[in-house]
Every structure is written in structure tokens, then in C-alpha cells.
Amino acid sequence: GAVVSQHPSWVICKSGTSVKIECRSLDFQATTMFWYRQFPKQSLMLMATSNEGSKATYEQGVEKDKFLINHASLTLSTLTVTSAHPEDSSFYICSAAPGQGHTEAFFGQGTRLTVV
């Protein structure tokens, strides 16, 4: 199957700093990528849809100025958590699919963010 690579796998940062997470589709082009957040024992929650060459679409309740998304190429999307706080500590996962109607979505490995 297709491969999506996410980096870093885990990161610990100080409160108030920013953290960038990268999501790459290694063997296909992805015009759309999705960013999810998952708190312990909870379901995946869609944060935003990243569109190549245009602005991301954010879900209700997600602050676009805090979670900056850049989808500069067909194989790379980045999520930057700005001015991180302990409540932002979570598991962040990206996914992509080669085409809108393609059956399955492929996930990155996920990034465990801990803000201290």
C-alpha cells in the first residue's frame, strides 16, 4: 500500500514554544491531507483538511492561528502548533489518500506531543 511518513514520532517542548510536524506521502501525490488529534482513550478527531496550494479548512473549534497548516507541495503538509500549552499535549496523526474517491486513507506514524 501507499506510504505516508510523519516526523517526528515524539516531541517534548516547553510551554510557549512552537512545534512543527511534517507529513509526507512517499509514493503518491496527495492534493489533500488530513490532520487528526487523538486524546487518550478517545476517537480520532479531525482538526483540519490541508489542501495543496490553498488555505486549509479547519473544523469548528480548532484555532487556525494556533494550528498553522502549510501544504506547499503535493507530497508535503506541515502542522505547526504555535505557543504550545500543556493542554495541547496529544497524539497528532496525518493521513492522505491518492485521490478523493480512493478507498482507503493511509496514515502517518503519528506524533506524540508533550508540552511541559
Added chain:
Amino acid sequence: GQNIDQPTEMTATEGAIVQINCTYQTSGFNGLFWYQQHAGEAPTFLSYNVLDGLEEKGRFSSFLSRSKGYSYLLLKELQMKDSASYLCAVKDSNYQLIWGAGTKLIIKP
């Protein structure tokens, strides 16, 4: 609103069979997915149903009834490594995945 329901937790015995149910109410339907997620890892794809009926893939099978808004994942010959969360997800009319909360499956020897 859109809603996907599945049991929070199930327990089964190694070597046995378990069925995990999923009911959904979404705006449009473009397929139903089952994913497996081990703790601290990303979900991995298990199955996809878009037409009614049973899809079999090795020890795992998935069933769909669109008229009832219902699916189940059937796991046979359970192994300890099958202990994980199983996520049901539906693609809505915008091809966006709507996720269930997941069912934590505990396998006992």
C-alpha cells in the same frame, strides 16, 4: 448530526470468535472502513465495504447493511496480538472520514 456508535470495550478468549458491531448515521455514504489501532500507534487499514454483504480477508471479515446503517467486524481464531482498538469509520457525501470512538478488544488466554 453525524454519528457512529460502537461498543466501548469487549473481552474475548484466545482462539475464539468475536463480532464488533457498528451503527452509523451520516450525511451520505461512500464506504465504511474498519481500522485496527494499537495503543500509541496510527490506525492500520483492515477492510472496506461499500456494497451490502460480507467481505472476507483471512481471519477477519466485515459485513455491511446500508439499509440498516449497520456493519460488523468478525475476528476468528483470536490471537493475543489482536488486542487493540478497532475503529469503524464512514466516508460521508464529501468523502470525509467520520470516526467512531473505537472498541477496545481485550484478549484473554
